[in-house]
Amino acid sequence: MDFRLNEDQRTLQSAARDFLSKEVSSTVVRSAFDSPDGDSPELYKKMVELGWLGLAVDESLGGVGYGPVEQAVVCEQLGYRCAPGPFFSTACLAVPALVSLGASDLVGPLLDGSKRATVIWDPESVVDAQLADGFVVVDGAVARWLDANEVDVTPRGSVDGTRRLSSVTIKGKGRELGSSEQLQYGDEARAVDLMAAYLCAELVGIMQWALDTTVQYVKDREAFGRPIGVFQAVQHKCADMLVHTETSRSAAYYAAYALAKGLPDAAYATSVAAAYCLDAAHSVTGECIQLHGGIGFTWEHDAHLYFKRVTTNRVLPGSADYHRERALRLDPAR
Amino acid sequence: MDLTWSPEEEAFRQEVRDWLTANVPTDGPAGDVEEFDDSEESFEFRRAWQRTLGEAGYLAMHWPTEYGGGGRTLVEQVIFNEEYARAKAPAPVNGLGLNLVGPTLITHGTDEQKSRFLKNILTADEIWCQGYSEPNAGSDLAGLQTKAELVGDEFVINGQKIWTTLAPFGDWIFVLCRTDPDAPKHQGISYILCDMHQPGVEVRPIRQITGTTGFGEVFFTNARTPASMLVGSLNDGWRVAMTTLMFERGGNILGTAVRYRSMMTDLRALAESTKHNGGYAIDDPVIRQRLGQLLVEVELLRHNSERAMSPLLHGEPPGPESSMGKLYWSEWYVRATELAMDILGTAGLHPGVWLTEYLGARASTIYTGTSEIQRNILAERVLGLPRGGRN
Structure with missing residues (x-):
């Protein structure tokens, strides 16, 4: 019994932390946020070189051959820096979708960075469609692959400039990939559960940043002649942020572990994680703003970047309400 | 990450599960919420259950064997506690003795204290109470005022403790007392063991919101206990007590x-x-x-x-x-x-x-x-x- 990351996973974690702290400053995030398309091509190229696009993909398909826990480790670190770019849409949505559909010829170009992709469930809101060269489309019971020339992408203003949602008009028939079952929640774990678990891991990193940043601020900021961190009203909010963050970490990593091992409770564990993390991240990043006071409400402070990422992430994998209901339905003790 | 148990650990789990299935009484008074059942019947039921556990070697799994405990590794304790909860087994009656004062004596006690008390904790022949909280010292425990003065070779204790679990059934109490009123409040406290069956100790049950009287107040009026009942050093009781709290919060x-x-x-x-x-x-x-x-x-x-x-x-x-x-x-x-x-x-x-x-x-x-x-x-x-x- 050991919940701790193993040595390989810890090595990957510290490598990812070091790399991202060097490469993804607030300036990098803001530059993508304010750019026409939200892209961060230099960063993306380096992530491709590190093999991150195929961390959980089998070596026979050109991946690294790790699993969902290792990918969760990297997603957490990306969340901590609010990293921009189409890593999420490509590595966390499209790659697991294509692998599960057995479309191995389409996976390679995503891993080597020659193409980027996303998944369409609802054509009115498609994650980072403006950055995609290909699209996995859930079309009723069937999944299809469409190239960029088979769709029209209409950007819409998006709350998070680093994770944008666009409308997509589908013009072509594309290539039929088979049943779309893997991309829709069921009673057993499917590719869509992996996507939700990666998103939860990213939320853990986001919460950790909000917690660290808030703790530092309340230690430094003085009011009434004392650091505001001495006040219990402030301390207790920080304590609750800690509980939310650590519990989310337990939730996200257990889900990734259960999916990696193919445990019978993997689908349940994913909904447990999503139900908890989606609400917890909203609370933690909201309290981060609250405890910063006025500065937390400014464009200048980074708190809003994380709050907006959470606002987007909260609705992507199905709502917390949906996952509470699904957890209740899948409760192994029912 | 590897959340599996080894074959040896699984075997131990099965052994515990089998024993609990065969032995957990199903006919006892209701309630595993130990603090809310104050009946003599429930008390004697849980005392008998503790003795059954002891005879089977499933009591005080965290104590070393030389003191009569199970001497089990942490992983075995974890497995045992999981199975115990799964079997909905009632709590042994002398929980404060087993989980708080026992481990404290094993860590900080004298040889005399260990041989005098540990066995009777295991057999539940002596029931222990915790004398920490006072009417004016709860969350601010270090603000406690109950005083102990060394007179000859005895401590003389005066003051009041409250929220004392099992007080109506208690035989002995471990008491945090102020032994140096001039020291800063976390210093000047001592951890002292005291016999509750004496004229200087009076127990008054407190009726709880559940209507039962599982805890009480303990009044000390010139209560006496030998100087050898001090655990750890004089005025070092806060540190001793914190070890105890760690047992209480962590286990x-x-x-x-x-x-x-x-x-x-x-x-x-x-x-x-x-x-x-x-x-x-x-x-x-x-x-x-x-x-x-x-x-x-x-x-x-x-x-x-x-x-x-x-x-x-x-x-x-x-x-x-x-x-x-x-x-x-x-x-x-x-x-x-x-x-x-x-x-x-x-x-x-x-x-x-x-x-x-x-x-x-x-x-x-x-x-x-x-x-x-x-x-x-x-x-x-x-x-x-x-x-x-x-x-």
Whole structure:
């Protein structure tokens, strides 16, 4: 019994932390946020070189051959820096979708960075469609692959400039990939559960940043002649942020572990994680703003970047309400 | 990450499970909520159960064998506690002796104290009480005023303790006393053992919101105890007491997770069997959301606990998650019992298991450090925020 990351996973974690702290400053995030398309091509190229696009993909398909826990480790670190770019849409949505559909010829170009992709469930809101060269489309019971020339992408203003949602008009028939079952929640774990678990891991990193940043601020900021961190009203909010963050970490990593091992409770564990993390991240990043006071409400402070990422992430994998209901339905003790 | 148990560990689990299946009494007085049943019958039932556990070698698993304990490794204790909770086995009667004063004596006691007391803790021939809280010293425990003065070769104790669990049944009490009134408040405290059967010690039961009298007040009026009943050094009692609190707060977290997971299953069954607006409560989407949230949280109590245990099982210091357990489960417990009452409606207002749990849950966010103190600990010791309005 050991919940701790193993040595390989810890090595990957510290490598990812070091790399991202060097490469993804607030300036990098803001530059993508304010750019026409939200892209961060230099960063993306380096992530491709590190093999991150195929961390959980089998070596026979050109991946690294790790699993969902290792990918969760990297997603957490990306969340901590609010990293921009189409890593999420490509590595966390499209790659697991294509692998599960057995479309191995389409996976390679995503891993080597020659193409980027996303998944369409609802054509009115498609994650980072403006950055995609290909699209996995859930079309009723069937999944299809469409190239960029088979769709029209209409950007819409998006709350998070680093994770944008666009409308997509589908013009072509594309290539039929088979049943779309893997991309829709069921009673057993499917590719869509992996996507939700990666998103939860990213939320853990986001919460950790909000917690660290808030703790530092309340230690430094003085009011009434004392650091505001001495006040219990402030301390207790920080304590609750800690509980939310650590519990989310337990939730996200257990889900990734259960999916990696193919445990019978993997689908349940994913909904447990999503139900908890989606609400917890909203609370933690909201309290981060609250405890910063006025500065937390400014464009200048980074708190809003994380709050907006959470606002987007909260609705992507199905709502917390949906996952509470699904957890209740899948409760192994029912 | 590897959340599997070794074949040896699984074998031990099976052995424990088999024994508990065969031996956990099913005919005892209701209630594993030990603090809320004050009847003589319940007391004697749990004393007999403790002795059964002792004879089978399943008592004090965390004590070294040389003192009559199980001498079990931490991983075995964890497995045992999980199975114990799963079997819904009643708590042994002398919990404060087994979990608090026993380990403290093993760590800090003299040879004389160990040979005098440890055996009778195991056999439940002497029931122990904890003399910590006072009317004016609860969360601010170090503000305690009960005094002990060394007169000849005896301590003379004067003062009052309160919220003393099992006080009406107690034989001995470990008392935190002020032995140097001039020292700063955390210094000048001593940890002293005192016989409760003497004219200078008077116990008055306190009736709780549950209507029962499982705890009480203990008054000391020139109570006497030999100087050899001091545990640790004179005026070093705060440090000794903190070891005790660590035992109280740290132990059995996976057992707690199992216990509340089982309560969750009962709560769901309650929703499935309770009529509600022409159907059953489980059909109400609002009730379902609340059940779903509690289910999610109780699953995560388990994973938090596994995470908290992991470094300890591998000889490493605990991480931040280990300090959250008490706050997390006690607040969950309150919310779960509130939902039970909402499901039951007027049917919940009559004596019953859920009413007892609902009222009883209100103690859980207070004892062994209130939720407010738990949050202070997280903020100051884990997050490193500056210490607040206390010193």
